[in-house]
Amino acid sequence: MAYLIRNARLITAADDATGDLLIEGEQIAAVGRNLPERIGPQLRPEILDADGLWAMPGGIDVHTHLELYSWDTVSADDFYTGQVAALFGGTTAHIDFANQARGQTLREALDAWHARAEGKAIIDYGFHVSITDPTDAVLHEMGQLPAWGVSSVKLFLAYKGVYQLSDGDFFRVCRRAAELGLLPIVHAETGDVIDILVREAIAAGHTEPIWHARTRPPECEAEATHRAIRLAEMAGAPIYIVHLTQREALQAVAHAQQRGTRAFAETCIQYLYWTIDDLARPDFEGAKFVCSPPFRTRDDSAALWRGLADGTLAVVATDHCPFNFATQKTLGRERFDKIPNGVPAIEDRLLLLFSDGVMQERLTPSQFVALTATNPAKLFGLYPRKGALAPGSDADVVLWDPTVRHVRSARTHHMNVDYNLWEGVEVQGKPVKVFSRGRLLVDGDDFRGEPGTGRYLYRGRSAAFAASSR
Numbered sequence: 001m002a003y004l005i006r007n008a009r010l011i012t013a014a015d016d017a018t019g020d021l022l023i024e025g026e027q028i029a030a031v032g033r034n035l036p037e038r039i040g041p042q043l044r045p046e047i048l049d050a051d052g053l054w055a056m057p058g059g060i061d062v063h064t065h066l067e068l069y070s071w072d073t074v075s076a077d078d079f080y081t082g083q084v085a086a087l088f089g090g091t092t093a094h095i096d097f098a099n100q101a102r103g104q105t106l107r108e109a110l111d112a113w114h115a116r117a118e119g120k121a122i123i124d125y126g127f128h129v130s131i132t133d134p135t136d137a138v139l140h141e142m143g144q145l146p147a148w149g150v151s152s153v154k155l156f157l158a159y160k161g162v163y164q165l166s167d168g169d170f171f172r173v174c175r176r177a178a179e180l181g182l183l184p185i186v187h188a189e190t191g192d193v194i195d196i197l198v199r200e201a202i203a204a205g206h207t208e209p210i211w212h213a214r215t216r217p218p219e220c221e222a223e224a225t226h227r228a229i230r231l232a233e234m235a236g237a238p239i240y241i242v243h244l245t246q247r248e249a250l251q252a253v254a255h256a257q258q259r260g261t262r263a264f265a266e267t268c269i270q271y272l273y274w275t276i277d278d279l280a281r282p283d284f285e286g287a288k289f290v291c292s293p294p295f296r297t298r299d300d301s302a303a304l305w306r307g308l309a310d311g312t313l314a315v316v317a318t319d320h321c322p323f324n325f326a327t328q329k330t331l332g333r334e335r336f337d338k339i340p341n342g343v344p345a346i347e348d349r350l351l352l353l354f355s356d357g358v359m360q361e362r363l364t365p366s367q368f369v370a371l372t373a374t375n376p377a378k379l380f381g382l383y384p385r386k387g388a389l390a391p392g393s394d395a396d397v398v399l400w401d402p403t404v405r406h407v408r409s410a411r412t413h414h415m416n417v418d419y420n421l422w423e424g425v426e427v428q429g430k431p432v433k434v435f436s437r438g439r440l441l442v443d444g445d446d447f448r449g450e451p452g453t454g455r456y457l458y459r460g461r462s463a464a465f466a467a468s469s470r
């Protein structure tokens, strides 16, 4: 198929101008003003009048957990339902996490996650590999990751006894990653302290959801963020902090950037909205807001918005990891530490960030594209194949109506979960057509995707390695 999109407001991380976009097959063939209908000996394109619409690179969500078995249950979206929801929210690619279990090889972990996506995926996806058991053999095996299309490794300073690495192991893995051109990405909270606080809270009979946040104080994130950055510096590696939530952690990243360290950070859309008070909602409703790190304060959210605007934060992701309120969050009704950690957001990310970021003039349209598509593509080795509107790039394109108002609700969202964090919230702007590799998969309310047509993304080296010190 070929499509000629006429008179769209074409928005990229660098430019914002009205023009045409020609899609031929899976790629963008041309971008410009008054494009002829044919560039080469191709099919006559279907003409789409995009007057009043914005055309942007499809969103890339670099932090998702589809079909994740954890907390004695499984996250509610699999690679089919989660990707349908992603598409309706304007996201056309994502990177999930293949978690190494203790004793497992990295290849075994990766194979297990490939099996989950196989036959289900609609859009393109990649994997970070989480290294939880860095034996000498595993450090050696890391050398295979680039050939397997993996250019980032996830490391944990939290979840003691499960995923958490010692400082020494963290340092060893970062040093090996630097050698191989792999970007270390880190969950930064002080696991040892959290472990003690959780046990003490339970022993004292504190079982309600609010204690999830009270036992993971902001100091833990500030401390571990600073420590992760310093350990990576000593290892000669760049570093990417996932789901950053609060002021002091943000300052640690800013300070690192000022002294020339290649430190990058993402926040997730939900941290711009919710606070610790939401975990105190009555009738166990607070459990809907349990995720790690926990929600903080209004001041922290305001700091994150500033960090997005001033460039300290490079990416807005989701950490999408949905659990049904009625049947899964209730596993922790008797004690907060059994509540499955995670929230649904894969469909909401662009909608909320556009409405409250771009429409409220906190972010320019180009910043919006940079944060949701272009920076993720660059940092995770997908640029300019993804995250760009340029000839030769994959035709992952969103046609967006910036005027339409609609209300977020679990009754109408596409995520396979029984609640929406933004239930009843009105937003402005939504995708009206979503293309993935040239295929029109979302057309208004219609969905045209076929399971099994999404492709695994062999990712190249992160631009974090090219970034010069400032």
Ligand SMILES: [Zn+2]
Pocket: 063, 065, 319
């Ligand atoms: Zn996560």
